[in-house]
Amino acid sequence: MKATVIHQFGPPEVFRYEDVKQPVPGTGELLIKVAACGINRYDLYLRMGAVFTDIVFPHVLGADVAGSVAAVGPGVSGWREGDRAIVAPGYPVDPGDANVRPENRAPSFEVTGTHTWGGNAEYIRAPARYVLRDETGLPAEQVAAMPLVLMTAMHAVETLGEVRGGTRILIQGGASGSGNACVQVAKALGAKVATTVGSSAKAEWLVRESILAPGVGADLVINYNERNFADEILDWTDGVGVDVVIDNVGASVFEDNLKSLRVGGIFVNFGLVGGMKATLNIRELFFRQHQLRGSFMGSIDELKRGLKLLTDGKVKAVVDRTYPLKDAADAHRYIDSRAVRGKVVLIP
């Protein structure tokens, strides 16, 4: 089969589009023909060797797979060739962890395509227990844009953020793949949403999106290059601060994130594009009784609930661009440019 492969860590130029051996599904596994594979910033980190250094080369990236069953491995029932399928974007890779709940707390839980081959290929094999039926009725590129960010958003916003109707929430990076999914999930839960972007073009795009799909967009879009977002949030909340902050940026906005949070508010972080090391004022932490929570991916149940929102049209897949699989390097460069609005998807 054709795959976009890396033989070493490095810049996008390390991608090679080449023939590799097609995987054969083992016991309990399915072979999925990949119709589309979404890219996440995680793939860029993995490609650069910034997350794990123990990747065995050649390696195939790609966590977000939409496709159809091409072959059913021994011991698998209930699946037939041609069934539309979504591979879970993360799961416990050690079968000994199969009963750990939630799955994202299992010791061997990892993002799909980390130590096993991912979906930047014509085929991927995966344990049948972590393959979901695709009941969205949407085109494959839209489906492939969403599983990882929906799983993440359900866990961060609904479970850890405890967001309900009327919750006031600040979500960083509203035009980013993960931030946009969080905005949409929060809106679907009935929250009042403020979000940040780095350009007026992105701000206009977010507003336009909400006109196109009423109720989906954010209530307040802040271009942080025009005004300090914490000041804007304090104005928006009459000086009180929001109930919840969802952060995928990290160190560069940490202090202002906590400034934006009300007394007793919940802070959830799941990302670090703006740096890893921040300074925490302990006095402020306990005086203001902030709840700091770390979030990594989500459970299979959360993924299913997120996909149900997609199927029901309560969140929509936001695909900025698609690229042929052989052009994965261009797709990664585009994501690196920070111009992306929503998701970028590869088509084999």
Ligand SMILES: NC(=O)c1ccc[n+]([C@@H]2O[C@H](COP(=O)([O-])OP(=O)(O)OC[C@H]3O[C@@H](n4cnc5c(N)ncnc54)[C@H](OP(=O)(O)O)[C@@H]3O)[C@@H](O)[C@H]2O)c1
């Ligand atoms: N833990 C988890 O479960 C999980 C799941 C999904 C994502 N993540 C993490 O969340 C972060 C975002 O991922 P994503 O896939 O949503 O990314 P993305 O779609 O590539 O968006 C990243 C956006 O972050 C903003 N940004 C702010 N400061 C930045 C900086 N210093 N460098 C680059 N971009 C910066 C940019 O938007 P503006 O220019 O508008 O500011 C950029 O477009 C990553 O750290 C990723 O690993 C974690």
